[in-house]
Amino acid sequence: MDAQRGYDAVVVGAGHNGLVAAAYLARAGWSVLVLERLEQVGGAAVSQQVFAGVDVRLSAYSYLVSLLPDRIVADLDLQVTLADRAVASYTAVAGGPGLLVERDEGPATAASFRALTGSDAELAGWRRFYGRLSTLAEDLAPTLTEPLLSPGELAARLREPELWQDLRERPLADVVADELTHDVVRGVALTDGLIGTFADVHADDGLAGRCFLYHLVGNGTGQWRVPVGGMGAVTGAMAAAARSAGAELQTRATVTALEPRADGVTVHWTDDDGTERAVDAGHVVCGAAPAVLDRLTGTAPRPSADGAQLKVNMVLARLPRLRSGVDPAVAFAGTFHVDEAAGQIDDAHAQARAGRLPDVIPFEVYCHSLSDPSVLGPAERAAGRHTLTLFGLHTPAGLFRADPVGTRREAVRRVVAQLDEHLEEPLLDCLARDAHGEPCLQASSPLDVEASLAMPGGHIFHGDLCWPVAATPEDVGTWGVATAHPRVVAASSGGTVRGGAVSGLGGHAAARQLLDRP
Known part of the structure; x- marks a missing residue:
């Protein structure tokens, strides 16, 4: 086993949170080593050329x-x-023009x-x-x-404490129904409580409410923007910040064990040729999921919720025409909702909870190349090609375990057929072909x-999200990243109080916990 010199901090995982933590610590003068299992940094926030011979950089996971x-x-x-989208959303409705919501509301929305x-x-x-949600987000x-506030301290800073409560x-469904009555409109609102989360919107367990909050509070506006150059441009910038500050980034480095001590942590890892290595660190920042941290420290993995999303990446030869007559360059410019009315969401949840793939899978579609053509190569752009990303709800992992390939194939068949109901031409006819002639x-x-x-x-959140407030009096004034080991802090979405989506909040909190310690 080879040994390396010690570091002030070793970061496990080069996802966006790990990179943010590394950059903050290195800028503060710490010696930092980042160990990443994969051959590239970025974790779920990467851009990839997915299809052979097709010069398109897709945001393969996060988008x-x-x-x-x-x-x-x-x-x-x-x-x-980050590029703004001119359209917030378009919801396809069978036999009608659908519902268009502009980013900046105008006559078309009304x-x-x-x-x-x-x-x-x-x-x-x-x-x-x-309007109330916007005020809550701003505050x-x-x-x-x-640092984490107590519930009372946080409520005192809000102009909408009743909405927060x-x-x-x-139940999220009841909060939405206070103001919205139409089945389709309520569904558009409720989907933000279900992205990546298998939840019952009629339950009072807060699961859907937490997911909803995180999707509406970003940067005080809740606005979702497209990263120019693809999601990999975001983590690429984070990696560049970490490296320029002096952090060392090692890919193809699989961490196999952590040995916490009172004065530090020994990190065991193997490189890409299988050589076993060890390095001592004053502290470890874990960007991996909580269950992974448990395994690395030799403790029983804590229970963890399953993911519940179907992700389909596509490259189109052309945007498909819509039966509604709406310009596809408008309809696909924001979030394109399909079969996400409130009643359809309820039916799909009930079927998935009973162990069945929903007959009708609620999903939404995004065409990022309309907002950011730079992800297309010159020839693809000239040919009018576009990216298309589909994100399905209420498809929990348990539905796929008995027959992973067959169930995934059937899920794709269903969502394609559902989308075709709103198109003048079959989606599969609009797909580009790769170098092997495959769609x-x-x-x-x-x-x-x-x-x-x-x-x-x-x-995708490493587990259920948390309310962004201190859960106990002891948590007030902390950063919400503590683990069972004083020399190890969490940075992942599921391991921190304030995590979720590509936010860097977990990495920021982990770094602040170490830098602000007595």
Whole structure:
């Protein structure tokens, strides 16, 4: 076994949180080593050329940015550009024009609500609800990069404490129904409580409410933006910040064990040729899931929720025409909702909970190349090609375990057929072909995510999200990253109080915990 010199900190995992932690610590003068199992850094936030001979950089797993605070971007001088989407969402409705919600509301949004619901009442409720959410986001977002507040301290800083309390204590479906009555409109709102989370929106367990909150609070606006150059541009900028500050990044380095001591941690790992190595660290920052940290420290893995998403990456030869007559360059420019009415969400959850792949899978689609053509190579751009990402809800990992390949194939068949119901031409006819003549379509179930990224159960948040507030009096003033080992701090989404999505919040909190310690 080869031994290396010691470091002030070793970071396990070069996902976005690990990279953010490494950059902060290195900029503070710490010696930092980052160990990453895969051949590239970035974790789930990477860009890849998925299809042979097709010069398109797809955001293979994570695909949009909302929660990444401007403060982290400024602190680390991240060279990243995020593009706004002109359209917030378009919801396809069989036999009708659908529901268009502009990013900056104009006459088209009002007309669309009126055509769908027959009056202006639903739009008025929409405005009230999202106006209150906007106020809550403005007040809550700055606290995400501060030490944890007590519930009372946080409530005192909010202009909408009643909405905050409702989201924490009432079923999300009831909170939404206070203002929205139309089945389709309620469904559009409820989907933000289900992205990557298998939850019952009628339960008062807070699971859907927490997911909803994180999707609406980002940077004080809740706006989801497209990273120019693909998601890999974000983590590439984070890696560059870490390296420029002096951190060492080692890929193809599989951490096999952690030995915490009172004065530090010995980190055991193997390199790409199987050589066993060990390095001593004053502290370890773990960017891996909590269950992985348990395994590395030799403790029984804690229970972890499964992921619940179907991800389909595609490259299109052309945007498909819509039966509604809406310009596809408008409809696909934001979040394109399919079969996500409130009743359809309920039916799909009930079937999945009973162990069945939903007959109708709620899903949404994104065309990032409409906002960021730079992900397309010159020839692909000239040919009018586009990317298309599909994200399905209520498809938990357990549904795929008995027959992973067959169930994934059937899930893809169903969502393609559902999308075809709203298209004038079959989706498969619009797909580009790779160098082997195969259609450019790649699907991943939660089990595929688990296999590729070591995320237990394929859960994209590493587990259930937490409310961004101190859970106990002892947590007040901390950063919410403590583990059972004083020399090891968590940085992953599921291992920290404030994690989830591509935010860097876990990495920021881990670094602050170490840098602010007595």
